[in-house]
Amino acid sequence: MAIPFDSITSGSRQDPSPVCSAESSIQGPISDHDSSRRRFLQMTVTGTVAGLVAAAGMEFTPSPLLAQSKLSPDAALQELMEGNRRFASGRLTAFEQDLAILKQNTVEKQEPFAAVLSCADSRVPVELIFDQSIGHIFVTRVAGNVVTPEIIASLEYGAAVLGTKVILVMGHGGCGAVKATIQAKEVPGQISALYPHIQPAVDQAGSNLEAAIKANAKIQAALLRESSTVVSGLVKESKIKVVAAYYDLASGSVTLLD
Ligand SMILES: [Zn+2]
Numbered sequence: 415m416a417i418p419f420d421s422i423t424s425g426s427r428q429d430p431s432p433v434c435s436a437e438s439s440i441q442g443p444i445s446d447h448d449s450s451r452r453r454f455l456q457m458t459v460t461g462t463v464a465g466l467v468a469a470a471g472m473e474f475t476p477s478p479l480l481a482q483s484k485l486s487p488d489a490a491l492q493e494l495m496e497g498n499r500r501f502a503s504g505r506l507t508a509f510e511q512d513l514a515i516l517k518q519n520t521v522e523k524q525e526p527f528a529a530v531l532s533c534a535d536s537r538v539p540v541e542l543i544f545d546q547s548i549g550h551i552f553v554t555r556v557a558g559n560v561v562t563p564e565i566i567a568s569l570e571y572g573a574a575v576l577g578t579k580v581i582l583v584m585g586h587g588g589c590g591a592v593k594a595t596i597q598a599k600e601v602p603g604q605i606s607a608l609y610p611h612i613q614p615a616v617d618q619a620g621s622n623l624e625a626a627i628k629a630n631a632k633i634q635a636a637l638l639r640e641s642s643t644v645v646s647g648l649v650k651e652s653k654i655k656v657v658a659a660y661y662d663l664a665s666g667s668v669t670l671l672d
Pocket of ligand 1 (some may be wrong): 533534535557558559586588589590591592
């Protein structure tokens with residue numbers, strides 16, 4: 415069956431209204447019997463993903479469903495947590511895999527089984543923390559691990575197109591963004607633009623830093639579940655999990671919060 419991803423992306427680039435263009439272009443070529451694929455395509459192109467893809471000039475692979483992880487959401491979460499246990503106990507294995515994975519699997523496509531939204535903090539190297547290699551985790555990072563439209567767009571692309579099975583929203587010990595929000599510090603430039611995103615967690619947890627960091631991870635995870643139609647749809651179908659987590663700098667351990 416002809417998959418009209420090429421027509422979607424090329425049409426999107428030329429049309430000033432990429433979402434409408436992409437929607438109309440997929441109605442005809444898809445046969446009625448394959449309703450699940452139709453739903454997938456509609457879901458893919460009607461959200462912010464289409465704009466993201468058009469803007470970035472990204473190419474879809476011809477059959478993205480075939481290039482996605484076969485893990486269940488629970489198994490994907492377990493894989494992450496087992497990787498973290500290897501990291502915390504100093505038994506990393508990912509470096510042994512790099513060359514083979516790079517050569518065999520990731521030149522033409524990517525099939526990350528998990529996505530992580532983490533803070534930009536230099537002490538939170540996401541792949542290392544989960545003992546994962548090239549092509550395994552779709553990572554978005556922003557100070558305070560806050561959910562913004564651009565973060566949602568990225569995670570929607572990971573979920574709807576690349577097939578990530580779990581999204582971990584991960585706060586970490588000693589987070590400077592949360593600390594600054596608690597203190598309502600005067601800061602230069604646009605740093606304070608982070609405060610409104612984090613303030614609900616401070617309102618909920620008070621001035622206790624660790625409690626506010628954990629509350630923030632849970633609030634951002636809930637926000638992602640609710641504000642993304644793509645993610646909430648996949649959650650309802652049990653095709654993805656969104657889980658809040660906390661990374662302890664001293665022990666190297668990740669704890670699930672939900
Ligand atoms: Zn931080």
